[in-house]
Amino acid sequence: MKISAVKKLFVGSPLATAQARHERLSKASALAVFSSDALSSVAYATEEVLLVLVVAGTVALGYSIPIGIAIVVLIAVVVSSYRQTILAYPMGGGAYIVTKDNLGTLPGLVAAGALLIDYVLTVAVSVAAGVAAITSAFPVLYDYRILLGVLFVAGVATGNLRGLRESSALFAVPTYLFVVSFAAMLAYGFVRWLAGWEPPPPPEVAVEMTQSLTLFLVLRAFASGCAALTGVEAVSDGVPAFRAPEARNARIVLTWLGVILIALFMGITFLARHFHVVPRMEETVVSQLARQIFGGGLLYYEIQVVTMLILIFAANTAFADFPRLAYFLARDGFIPRQFGTRGDRLVFSNGILILGGLAALLILLFGGATHALIPLYAVGVFVSFTLSQASMVRRWLSRREAGWWWRWALNAVGAVTTGIVMLVIAGTKFSHGAWMVVLLIPILVAVFLMTRRHYADVARQLSLDQFPGAPPIDHTVLVLVGDLHRGVVTALRYAQTLSSSAKAVYVELDPDRTHKLEEKWGKFGLGVPLVVLTSPYRSLLAPFLDYVDHLVALGENHVVTIVIPEFVPSRWWQHLLHNQTALLIKGALLFRKGIVVVDVPFHLR
């Protein structure tokens, strides 16, 4: 059993159901666990704003300050809005559940589709940005950025297939290291600024101005910067993981998160402007900034490594979120049922594998470039923000609990603001890739609905109500042979066990070989009659299928069992060397009624 040994090496031994553990998190631990996604986005958000502005020349980069302030206001609005969600959903309020509860199934599925896309992009964008942090520090790795990205995704996926049980302790290291390191870097940067230390003059190479600075361009820069908000909802999804009083602690942690996020994002945006950082393909803005502040050296490398670490951890959070959402969708019958079953390590293996595969594919297709993925990213995030806040608005209105008015107002501001931002992002980024997401969300919703309809339909077809009963079967057993050897003899013996009137069928491609086969058959054929079919088109299949069709048509309850001798090699790679014909035949017979195919294995040493 080689496959299981390999699986054990990478994934570990099976865990019993009783080992499923529900860890409760202190506020400090929860901040570490739930903030890596949100905080890590400061590693690329400023850069994305500058990247859009720079096409209008270096002077346009000054607009990053007002844009940054607008994004900070947006963060404050979204955070206060989600503080209300926590109160209403102490069991955890993911956008799918909240929306489905309050606005109905269809909007819920839109949120689910947006979230699934969002999780895949979280992995792709975070890993791409993490790789960029490393290749900025070690340019020799730049050519290997796609490979590195795919390896990081594979690594995180493998970790999750094992079930990362030590998560909260593990998370504390990179998150707090990141916060402390960035805070220190920014503080030192501001001190130098206030001390009057002059940054080097702007780079000599004038940036080519290819567009003029329009309102559209400023809005697009703002839309790119909104990537800073991704992950803010994580706290409200995870309320049950907090120590009691859960809701209160979660609200406190969310506020901390908002404050830290705003401080880091604005710090980087201001200093990048002050130090004349111009976005470049090969080096990130954060790397340029750290280099200017620390002047290279160990502290610079520390910043890059810590950035990479928190980004990888941010990718990791999606590996918990995606399978959990898939579980809810599978439970409701909107996606295949196997997403609803835990693997033997108590994790949802299918969701992890699909997420990892899709994220790796995106990194390959987009050349591992963060900025190419960003236009796809923010749309989905803001679709789920908007639907989630709108659901809360509806909820307060219909329940009118004590103090509802104030909470309703906060969520209404949140819903309207994120809704407008969603439209701005979709509009300004449409041609840059947002169209894919705008197209994909309805496709996903259609797939969800089709899947549920299919399952309902199958359940009806399988129902035993008004079942007339299964009539007895007329049975014919055929052995398909291409030669006569030990494997075939084994199959003949087995076929005789199934039916005393079993027949062998041979498709003739070359009359000389038929003659030789018939000679051998007399000696070793166990007395099973041999039917020879001729073939004008060198096709094994066509004459055989005709013959089988003829047999099946003999009666209403006629079943033809086709026995195929199959080799089972002792090593996995040897599978490639055998049984291709058997596979072809099985494929061709799959959709025909009244046919059962039986592979009789012949084990090779």
Place this chain on the structure above:
Amino acid sequence: MKISAVKKLFVGSPLATAQARHERLSKASALAVFSSDALSSVAYATEEVLLVLVVAGTVALGYSIPIGIAIVVLIAVVVSSYRQTILAYPMGGGAYIVTKDNLGTLPGLVAAGALLIDYVLTVAVSVAAGVAAITSAFPVLYDYRILLGVLFVAGVATGNLRGLRESSALFAVPTYLFVVSFAAMLAYGFVRWLAGWEPPPPPEVAVEMTQSLTLFLVLRAFASGCAALTGVEAVSDGVPAFRAPEARNARIVLTWLGVILIALFMGITFLARHFHVVPRMEETVVSQLARQIFGGGLLYYEIQVVTMLILIFAANTAFADFPRLAYFLARDGFIPRQFGTRGDRLVFSNGILILGGLAALLILLFGGATHALIPLYAVGVFVSFTLSQASMVRRWLSRREAGWWWRWALNAVGAVTTGIVMLVIAGTKFSHGAWMVVLLIPILVAVFLMTRRHYADVARQLSLDQFPGAPPIDHTVLVLVGDLHRGVVTALRYAQTLSSSAKAVYVELDPDRTHKLEEKWGKFGLGVPLVVLTSPYRSLLAPFLDYVDHLVALGENHVVTIVIPEFVPSRWWQHLLHNQTALLIKGALLFRKGIVVVDVPFHLR
């Protein structure tokens, strides 16, 4: 039968054996068919030389002229060497066959491995360069270059799966169009040069000089330019396709090919120098040259389109060569047998699919960049050149036919020259990717040898000599059930046909469900006894496997048939929604002896 309908749409209807046609080519047609690979390489060869030199600054570009002359001498040597091969192998002398004949199996397999790699790279490099021709003319497509490359590969593969029967007429258009267009462009360029028209001054932006001009760098530039020689051997491989006298006509065509290749390559190299063309990422050298000579306009676009066309046709030739070589290797038992069988369109479908898949993968992994693939390309080509010429040297020496001395000398010069060039390429390009090929060739040879050993071993195991005969079987039939519905009832009825003592087995994950199942069973279970197994780890598999192992161990000739009810959906996508558990079980049972798995289909509407 939806799959076959889709296949028919893309691939066409089956063809009878009698439709296999052997077209005999006139010299003009043969030149068109066999030269596209060789001639198309002038679209990138000069650029590759310049790309290496430019790291030593713009001045170093002047070295392209002596390097170009060295490559021309090399072309002349290789062409005269292959003219001798044609005489000796009028039935077609591919490097694998020629080397295996004269130097033995192992060198033959080295040549085969080198050729297989070479064919994959021919597709990847040609398509990447073809896409570059188009994106040079239409820069808006530059961002889609990877996608375009993959689509081109898919298109050519699909064409070949159909069997391009009208090939020679189809080839004449792009090949002659290319030769005439390029000849005209170069002639016009030289006329302007002679007429004293001054090219624009070299570009202002000084190229950063990152390395000094060493002998190593010049050799590396030469190695890159050797990509111009790829495809020269095609004529000698295809001698039997010529009209009689085959050998004489083939030698004439090969000489024509050499002359045209030299003229185009030197023309481009000289003019690129004269017009101060500096290689750039976004625009090919040929495009820059055409733009300078024609000053944009229709003729410029014609050059780009024709370049793209001939490169796609060059990729197409590998789709004939790779499957043919695979056929020879399969016939000799070195690779899986299915490469030796023609599909129903008389083409070797497996080889075409694998070649297309690998080439598309290379384009994805190397970001669709020609220059990144070139270091991998030339090594394999020159390995097969060298082995092929060395084989001829050995052949003349051992046969000593009339006039052998002169031919021996020509092949010896060819073998030594290409051998030295092979070492130069492997040495100067090693760290840029040639190491992969140097590593891959021995791996492929090992795979070839392991495959042949495996097939020989299997043949021994299957032999009926000293076969003791198959003993009668003790048979147990089990139906694995997870529920009771119409599909399960159908499977129970079938199992009763196989054995009157068939039993059903159910793995209990939740005692409540067991209870419900047992109630239903009394009513619809057809009297088949139900065995319930408990499971502590929520695993379906482990308890069931234990039970089966126990049964199999009951006797030497005990066979357990496991009947699994399986859904056959009416639409292909619905497969994703069913039978995942059945698949898992089949995988787990695959390597166990004494077990036969039978899927009983239940056809969904």
